[in-house]
Amino acid sequence: MLPHMDAVYxxxxxxxxxxxxxxxxxQDAYLRAFRSFSGYRGGNAKSWLLAIVRTCFLxxxxxxxxxxxxxxxxxxxxxxxxxxxxADTPEEALIRAADATALxxxxxxxxxxxxxTLVLRELEEMSYRxxxxxxxxxxxxxxxxxxxxxxxxxxxxxxxxxxxxx
Amino acid sequence: xxxxxxxxxxxxxxxxxxxxxxxxxAMEAHxxxxxxxxxxxRAWRALRERLGAVDVAPAAPxxxxxxxxxxxxxxxxxxxxxxxxxxxRRWRAWAIGGWSAAxxxxxxxxxxxxxxxxxxxxxxxxQLVADHVRSLIPGHxxxxxxxxRHVVKPWFNGRIDFAPPVPELADRGFPLAGGRLxxxxxxxxxxxxxxxxxxxxxxxxxxxxxxxxxxxxxxASAPGYALVHWRQGxxxxxxxxxxxxxxxxxxxxxxxxxxxx
Numbered sequence: 001m002l003p004h005m006d007a008v009y010x011x012x013x014x015x016x017x018x019x020x021x022x023x024x025x026x027q028d029a030y031l032r033a034f035r036s037f038s039g040y041r042g043g044n045a046k047s048w049l050l051a052i053v054r055t056c057f058l059x060x061x062x063x064x065x066x067x068x069x070x071x072x073x074x075x076x077x078x079x080x081x082x083x084x085x086x087a088d089t090p091e092e093a094l095i096r097a098a099d100a101t102a103l104x105x106x107x108x109x110x111x112x113x114x115x116x117t118l119v120l121r122e123l124e125e126m127s128y129r130x131x132x133x134x135x136x137x138x139x140x141x142x143x144x145x146x147x148x149x150x151x152x153x154x155x156x157x158x159x160x161x162x163x164x165x166x
Numbered sequence: 167x168x169x170x171x172x173x174x175x176x177x178x179x180x181x182x183x184x185x186x187x188x189x190x191x192a193m194e195a196h197x198x199x200x201x202x203x204x205x206x207x208r209a210w211r212a213l214r215e216r217l218g219a220v221d222v223a224p225a226a227p228x229x230x231x232x233x234x235x236x237x238x239x240x241x242x243x244x245x246x247x248x249x250x251x252x253x254x255r256r257w258r259a260w261a262i263g264g265w266s267a268a269x270x271x272x273x274x275x276x277x278x279x280x281x282x283x284x285x286x287x288x289x290x291x292x293q294l295v296a297d298h299v300r301s302l303i304p305g306h307x308x309x310x311x312x313x314x315r316h317v318v319k320p321w322f323n324g325r326i327d328f329a330p331p332v333p334e335l336a337d338r339g340f341p342l343a344g345g346r347l348x349x350x351x352x353x354x355x356x357x358x359x360x361x362x363x364x365x366x367x368x369x370x371x372x373x374x375x376x377x378x379x380x381x382x383x384x385x386a387s388a389p390g391y392a393l394v395h396w397r398q399g400x401x402x403x404x405x406x407x408x409x410x411x412x413x414x415x416x417x418x419x420x421x422x423x424x425x426x427x
Contacts, residue, residue, distance in 0.1 A: 002231060002234060002235065005226045005230075005231060005234075006223065006225050006226050007223075008226070009224065009225070009226035009227075009230065010223035010224055010225075010226075013224055014223075023227070023230050023233070026226065026230060026234065027230070027233060027234045027237055030234050030237070030238060031234075031237060031238065031241055034238055034241055034242075035241070096219075096220045097220075099216070099219075099220050100220040100221055100222055103216070103217060103220065103222045104222055104224070107222065119223075121182065122214065122217045122218075122222075123217075123222055123223040124223075127184070128179070128182070128184050140175065143174075143175035143176070143178045143179055144174070144175050146178040146182070147174045147175055147177070147178050150178070150210055150213055150214075153213060154209060154210075154213055157213075
């Protein structure tokens with residue numbers, strides 16, 4: 001059991017939009033965290049770990065020449081698993097899994113830096129101040145990025161709903 | 167109807183609970199007076215609720231956890247001896263602290279502590295227990311899987327420079343499951359894998375340490391694991407398992423009796 005493993009993985013997943021890379025980034029981040037642990041001065045451990053994930057991600061992006069990965073949530077959703085671990089009925093579990101997938105795809109469709117800001121706020125549940133420290137931007141910027149991210153997200157979700165069975 | 171562009175950022179702060187009381191009141195008042203902003207506010211709230219209703223953030227795959235724990239164990243084992251103390255121990259305390267806070271302590275604690283940051287093998291017994299735990303990660307246990315000792319024994323030929331005994335013990339309740347190579351005491355050593363009911367016994371075999379007193383006699387154990395050591399025919403045998411100590415002692419007796427023949 002590793003501290004904040006899900007948070008680390010989810011952040012890496014949405015930053016890279018690549019399931020394989022996300023695993024490598026998470027591993028890289030924990031190894032770096034372990035090596036640089038003597039530099040950890042206490043405080044918010046999750047922020048500290050996510051900042052390391054971010055550094056790993058930026059290094060990774062530089063290495064691969066700045067090309068962004070294509071969003072890919074297709075096929076990695078296992079409805080059976082969702083049914084098995086849900087407390088609700090199979091039908092409800094399937095609907096929830098489908099909605100989770102739709103939301104993931106929509107979030108993945110956001111361009112940076114709006115995607116990262118939204119993920120940190122909505123999925124990682126960080127405060128504006130924590131996001132500001134992590135991304136090194138002022139609070140006003142975070143607010144305007146969130147507004148744009150949410151507007152785009154709403155539009156995408158409405159469009160995918162109108163688009164039929166996707 | 168258009169929402170007020172200059173209120174957009176403040177509206178985010180309102181739904182995110184980031185406004186102080188005075189600003190929150192001012193925004194609420196504005197929403198009461200401006201239907202366009204109120205509609206926008208409702209839509210954003212709904213979106214936020216929808217995002218919170220399902221697990222949009224994917225959980226980390228279990229295999230990834232294992233992979234990272236393994237990588238960290240290797241990393242910890244590679245730390246130079248003089249540095250083994252503080253960073254690893256501090257990290258371990260921190261990692262375990264975060265996790266007990268999450269209310270998930272206990273059962274796996276021993277495994278985790280050993281696998282995760284037991285700093286390096288100042289002690290061979292500890293190292294073998296860590297190797298044992300690591301071997302239980304799927305795909306790591308056995309290189310040559312067979313219950314036939316006539317397959318296991320030749321498999322080691324050319325891979326190591328001595329010939330370990332491979333007795334058959336199935337009729338004594340310890341069926342042979344196979345063998346693999348592992349690293350212990352800085353060298354590649356053969357490991358025989360036996361089973362006891364649903365448990366795994368890893369038997370590490372090393373050429374006897376030069377100094378007689380170097381290896382601990384027997385019976386050392388880490389929490390949840392039994393470790394038995396004996397010396398026979400110029401070889402050191404270390405059996406590690408989560409079976410009871412009595413079972414492991416019996417294993418030693420049976421193995422030693424047949425290894426000589």
